[in-house]
Amino acid sequence: MSGAETLGSRTMSEQFESLVKRMRSEVPECVAAGVIDMSTGMLLSVETVGSHPAEVLDMLAAATLDLFQGRNVVMIEGIFKERRGVVSDHHYFQEILVNSENLTHLFLRIDSADVVVAVVVCRKAVNVGMLFAQARHVLKEHGRL
Structure with a gap:
């Protein structure tokens, strides 16, 4: 999955950037959002309220990979x-x-791209029900990636 791949008129990279921006603006108490490629462990797009060192963001991507596809989880x-x-490769x-x-x-797998995970980070005061509802709503409305 490269930024050069297109779906419709927007590149995958543009779609991930759009998804991250919508998560940041529409999910309550959101301080950061990102998209991670589970096949490579790379952070594809990220937006935060402050600046964070690249190594911290890279560690988030690696931790997400372990969280979803670590040996014990698999x-x-x-x-x-x-x-x-169940006989399926679906996670x-x-x-x-x-x-x-x-x-x-x-952390939410993106249905249309099983190897991609969206991450939303919110202040602890967030209403967890609203967090799930809004994050799912954004993913659903964002459509096929």
């Missing part, structure tokens, strides 16, 4: 699929919520 997904009789875990001391992080 093993758990395999066990769940086996026990439920079992689609959304993960992580609360840190001051922030709430929501």
Whole structure:
């Protein structure tokens, strides 16, 4: 998936930038949003309220990769699929919520691009129900990536 690939009249890179901007503006208490390619572990687009060192953003991308596709996670997904009789390459875990001391992080796989995860970081005061509702709404409205 390269920035040169196009879907419709916009490049994938432009679509990811648009998605990140919408997440930042429409998700309550949002302080940062990004899009990560799970096949490479690369941060494809990011927008934050402040400047963050590149190494911190790179670590977020690497942590997201481990969170969704780390060895133990893949093993758990395999066990769940086996026990439920599911034969598919589709990933079992689609959304993960992580609360840190001051922030709430929501990681969502993008349905139309299973190898892409959107990340939304909000202040801890966020209403978690509204966080999920708005993030899902933005992804749905954003359409196929």
